[in-house]
Amino acid sequence: MDARPDPYATEALCARILERHRDRVSVRKAERATHNLARIIEAVLKLSSRQGFHETSLRDLARATGLSMGGLYTYFDGKETLLLMILTEVVESVQGALAAVPPDVAEDPRAHLRWLIAAHIRLTEAMQPWFVFAYMEAKGFPPPAKRLATESELATERVFAAVLEAGAARGVFTLGDADLAAALIKPLLQDWYVKRAKYARRGIGIERYIAGVTAFVERALLTHPVSGPDRTPV
Template sequence: MDERLKTDSGLAGDFSTEALCRRILERHRSTIRVQKTHVAVKKLSLIVDAMLDLSNKQGFHATSLRDLSKASGVSMGGLYSYFDSKTTLLTMILNEVLDTVTRVLGQEPPDMMKDPAAHLGWLIETHIRLTEVMQPWFVFAYMEAKSFPEPARRMAVDSEAATEKIFADVLKRGAAAGHFRIEGPDLAAALIKPLLQDWYVKRAKYRKRGTSIEQYIAAVRQLLASAFEASPR
């Protein structure tokens, strides 16, 4: 791993709920009516954690603002200080997932651009570790996508397409340089995505098997290296 990836999760940066909600606050400062940053971040963290938990248990569509108020401990009036509807909260969460994935996967070490095989391995490991540390956020975006209102559903689709493009671009660069023998890099990138999703969507299956995140990363890298005739780095 790049030496910049130095937190316990293996990633550089803070991916705690409070850190993610601080970024949400910055992005929506013009509409969130709570002025004190530390208060706003603390309450927004309670709200988001409660929404992710409720959605996992009963689904986003079935979760009412009254349910959210009770679970988060924030009054109904307090909720409306942060967003005007449940759909707006949904958009806040999805935007943060999309922004974080794009930002983190775009922070590859400079020397990776010279070695597509190493870059592909880095992307695989970084994506899996990111979904590990943000698992409730990614599960929410994946499991609830079909029940999202149309604009949010489009946002979720665009997020998946953006991730696929990052992988496809590396595959194309590797194929052009002779590092990979591959036809249809766009399709290959689309097939990689389910391998990345399986780790956070089917966590219980891998826990039952005793599969660690390191083992899973190594297995995916080995599989793709063999498929594209590139040695694992």
């Protein structure tokens, strides 16, 4: 029917998770496994956002999903695996989304930067609970998971830094240190999902936010921004 189902719908994300962690899930039927994984992960994201992952017990999770303790354990082999499932899916999604830049856009550093900013914010909007989870919970976790999160963040910054450097080489951007500039852009993107309540309270929607961040960054980095009071304001 619908030719292109939403690739960021929970079921679609969980189908990829199942594929990646087939050995951790003892339920054989893929459709059933995907469906129940979606129930479980939806519940764990919701509960964790309220009380944190560590403070969410498997009994809470059993109650929220309607499954039993034993039932849960046929969909993952331990609480830590559940965390890794979510984290890796987030990491893979970022990598995939930022690499999907149209070739003609990638040719122009300014357009590429605008595209990256918008793509990142839109991705984190589509997968908001996932990103909040990965960001908020990653620090308290076992070294391999923590390394995965850190490495992913660094990779994202490298993508931005590469575009900034290409632009600097062509005189489009003026910067002292592309790494520092990229490092400063990152928290602006993250703030959209980390402090979502703040922006909601102020009536700032996603389009306004993308426009605001883009104007902020371009005014800071472009070599020749339109000068004077008529420039696009933040």
